[in-house]
Amino acid sequence: MKKHIIALINDTLKKDGKWSRTSLTMFSAWNLVSFMVIFDLYKEGFRYDVFVTMVGVALGTKLTDSVGKRIEKK
16 A cells, blocks of 8 residues: 555656656645635535535646646647
8 A cells, every 4th residue: 555655646746756846736735725625514514615616626627637738749
């Protein structure tokens, strides 16, 4: 399990063997937002607007990533 986690970290947070500042910033921001959503869920219960916002951010990130990869290929 430890090997898989290390491989995942090296694959997603490093670029050419060096730490990617952009990836580290996005990772820390996503963790902070996830903590805030979980805290809000605990304190306020399920809120539809928070759920829709998280789904929208996830889909927007995926869409932006796919468009960026398409631009890189050209």
